[in-house]
Amino acid sequence: MSLQLDQIKKIAKLANLPVTDKEAAKLEEELNETLKFVQNLDQVDLKNIEPTYQVTGLFNVMRPDTVATSLTSSQALANAPAKEDGYFKVKAVFKDES
Amino acid sequence: MNLNDLSLKQTLEGLKGKKFSSQEVTQDCLTQIEAVEGSIKAFVTVLKDEALKQAKDADEQIAKGEKAALLGIPISMKDNFCTQGVRTTASSKVLDNFIPPYDATVVSKLKKSGIVILGKTNMDAWAHGSSTETSDYGTTKNPWNVSHLPGGSSGGSAASVAASETIASIGSETAGSIRQPAAWCGVVGLKPTYGRVSRYGVVAMASSLDSPGPLTKTVEDAALMLQVLAGQDLYDATTYPKEVPDYSKDLSKSIEGLRIGISDDYFDAITDPDVKLKIEDALKVYEKLGAKIKKIKLLDPKYSIAVYTILQRAEVSSNLARYDGIRYGAERDKLGSEAKRRIMLGTYVLSAGYYDEYYGKAQKVRTVIVENFKQAFQEVDVIICPTSPSTALKVGASADNPMFGEMADMLVEPSSIAGLAGINIPCGFDSKGLPVGLQIVGPQFSESLILNVAFKYEQETQWYKERPSFAKVSEGQAQK
Numbered sequence: 001m002s003l004q005l006d007q008i009k010k011i012a013k014l015a016n017l018p019v020t021d022k023e024a025a026k027l028e029e030e031l032n033e034t035l036k037f038v039q040n041l042d043q044v045d046l047k048n049i050e051p052t053y054q055v056t057g058l059f060n061v062m063r064p065d066t067v068a069t070s071l072t073s074s075q076a077l078a079n080a081p082a083k084e085d086g087y088f089k090v091k092a093v094f095k096d097e098s
Numbered sequence: 099m100n101l102n103d104l105s106l107k108q109t110l111e112g113l114k115g116k117k118f119s120s121q122e123v124t125q126d127c128l129t130q131i132e133a134v135e136g137s138i139k140a141f142v143t144v145l146k147d148e149a150l151k152q153a154k155d156a157d158e159q160i161a162k163g164e165k166a167a168l169l170g171i172p173i174s175m176k177d178n179f180c181t182q183g184v185r186t187t188a189s190s191k192v193l194d195n196f197i198p199p200y201d202a203t204v205v206s207k208l209k210k211s212g213i214v215i216l217g218k219t220n221m222d223a224w225a226h227g228s229s230t231e232t233s234d235y236g237t238t239k240n241p242w243n244v245s246h247l248p249g250g251s252s253g254g255s256a257a258s259v260a261a262s263e264t265i266a267s268i269g270s271e272t273a274g275s276i277r278q279p280a281a282w283c284g285v286v287g288l289k290p291t292y293g294r295v296s297r298y299g300v301v302a303m304a305s306s307l308d309s310p311g312p313l314t315k316t317v318e319d320a321a322l323m324l325q326v327l328a329g330q331d332l333y334d335a336t337t338y339p340k341e342v343p344d345y346s347k348d349l350s351k352s353i354e355g356l357r358i359g360i361s362d363d364y365f366d367a368i369t370d371p372d373v374k375l376k377i378e379d380a381l382k383v384y385e386k387l388g389a390k391i392k393k394i395k396l397l398d399p400k401y402s403i404a405v406y407t408i409l410q411r412a413e414v415s416s417n418l419a420r421y422d423g424i425r426y427g428a429e430r431d432k433l434g435s436e437a438k439r440r441i442m443l444g445t446y447v448l449s450a451g452y453y454d455e456y457y458g459k460a461q462k463v464r465t466v467i468v469e470n471f472k473q474a475f476q477e478v479d480v481i482i483c484p485t486s487p488s489t490a491l492k493v494g495a496s497a498d499n500p501m502f503g504e505m506a507d508m509l510v511e512p513s514s515i516a517g518l519a520g521i522n523i524p525c526g527f528d529s530k531g532l533p534v535g536l537q538i539v540g541p542q543f544s545e546s547l548i549l550n551v552a553f554k555y556e557q558e559t560q561w562y563k564e565r566p567s568f569a570k571v572s573e574g575q576a577q578k
C-alpha cells in the first residue's frame with residue numbers, strides 16, 4: 001500500500017503542518033520509502049503476543065498530592081509571543097459570523 | 099597537558115587536593131573552546147561569564163570545606179535540557195528565543211552537586227538524527243577529523259568531550275543518540291536503563307524511549323556522573339522506584355567467568371571491515387581477562403529498525419504537537435524538513451484505520467524483542483557488539499536519506515526498544531585514524547555490571563589516553 005498525494009495533504013492538515021506542493025511531492029516519495037521499509041514486520045509471528053507500552057512494567061504510578069511552588073503568571077507568560085492582561089493571546093478560533 | 103584535558107576523576111582529586119581551582123579548570127576549558135570552536139562547532143551557546151562566576155562560587159565553597167559530589171567541575175550540556183534563564187533551543191529555530199522558566203530535573207541535580215555549566219551543545223534538531231546535520235545551528239565536526247561527522251543526536255556533547263572543551267557532558271538517547279556519537283568521537287557514552295534517569299524538562303522526542311545519560315572521557319567518569327543523574331523523580335512517573343547503587347564500587351571487580359554473548363546478525367551488519375577487526379580484538383582481550391564468549395541468537399536488527407521507526411515517529415508527532423507558537427517558541431512553519439517528515443509519518447501511523455496496521459503491530463513486535471533479550475540474558479551476562487556499523491561518515495552523508503539515522507543506529511536500536519542499559523567505549527582506530535566504538539549491553543538496571551565490564555577493558559587497553567591533538571584538528575582544516 002502506498003500513500004498518494006491527496007493523503008499527504010490530508011495528513012499535513014491533521015498534523016497542522018504547512019506543507020508546500022513541492023514539499024508534499026517529496027514527502028510522498030520519502031514516506032513511501034519508509035513505509036516499504038517497515039513492511040518487514042509482517043514476517044514476525046504475532047499470534048498471542050500482547051503489546052508493550054511500558055518497558056519497565058510500571059503501572060498506575062501515584063505520588064502524594066501536596067502543594068508545591070509553581071510558576072508565577074509572569075514567568076509562565078514570559079515566552080509568549082502575544083499576551084494581554086495576564087493571558088496568552090491567540091488568533092480567533094471562530095470566524096466572525098455577524 | 100592543560101587542565102581541560104583532565105578526566106572528571108582527576109579534576110575532582112586536583113580540586114580536593116587544592117592543586118588548582120575550579121576557576122583555573124573552567125578558564126582552561128573556555129580557552130580551549132575559543133581555540134577550537136571555529137572548526138568543531140560543538141556549542142550552540144557558550145556561557146563564559148556565567149561559568150566563571152559559578153566557578154568562583156564553587157572555589158569559595160571548596161575553601162569552606164563544602165563537599166558536594168561534583169563541586170567545581172565544568173561540564174557541557176546538550177541543548178535539549180531546560181536550563182532556567184538560559185536559552186534552550188533543541189537546535190531548532192522554533193525554540194530560537196525560548197528561555198525556560200525552570201530547570202530539568204537532571205540540571206537541578208547537577209547544579210546541586212556543584213557543577214559549572216560551560217554551555218549548551220549542538221544536536222540534531224529535536225534530536226532527530228545521527229549526524230547533527232539536521233541542526234538549525236550548523237553541523238558539528240568530528241574532532242578526530244573535521245571533514246567527518248561527530249554522529250548524533252548528542253554530537254555536540256560527544257565532540258566537546260573529545261576535543262577537551264569540557265571535563266564531561268550530558269546527552270540524551272532515544273535510540274543511539276548517546277552511544278553512536280560517543281563511538282564516532284572516541285569517548286565513553288552511557289545510555290542508562292529507561293526510567294533510571296528523569297526525563298522531566300528534557301525536550302521530548304519519543305517518551306517511551308528517551309533516556310538522558312553522561313558522555314565522558316573515561317568509564318570511571320561515567321559512573322561518577324550517573325551517580326548524580328540517577329534516581330526516581332516525582333515529576334517523571336516513568337522513573338523507577340529502585341535504589342541507586344554505588345556505581346563506582348564494583349568497577350574493578352574481576353570478570354573471571356563472565357559470560358559474554360555475541361550474535362552473528364549484529365556482526366553481519368558491519369559495513370566497515372576495520373570495525374569488525376577491532377571488535378574481534380576486543381573480544382580476545384575479554385577472553386584474556388577470563389570472560390567466556392558465547393554465540394547467541396538475537397533477532398535480526400532489521401525488525402528493530404522497523405519497530406523503532408514507527409514508534410519513534412508516532413511519539414514524535416504527538417510530542418511536537420505542543421509547538422503551536424502560542425505559549426512559547428515560533429510557529430510550525432519553522433519546523434525543519436526532518437521534523438516534518440517524522441511528524442507526517444507519525445501522524446499517519448496513528449491515524450484511524452492505520453493504527454493497528456502500524457503502531458499496534460510495532461508495539462507487539464516490541465514485546466517479541468523484549469522477550470528475545472530476556473531469553474538471551476538467561477544464557478549470558480552481557481552482550482557485546484559494535485556500537486555503529488561504521489566509523490564516522492563524511493560531512494554531508496545524511497543529506498536526502500530519510501533512513502540515515504535508523505541505519506547508523508541499527509545496532510543500538512534493539513536494546514533501546516527493550517529499555518536496556520548500554521555503554522560505548524573506545525576500542526581502537528580504523529585505518530583512517532577514526533575511533534571505533536565497542537558496545538556492552540546488559541539487562542535493565544545492570545549499569546553497575548556494564549560499567550565494571552567496560553572499566554576492565556579500558557584499564558587493560560588504555561585507549562582513553564588517545565585524544566585528538568590540536569595538530570590533527572588543524573590538519574583537518576587544511577584538508578577542507
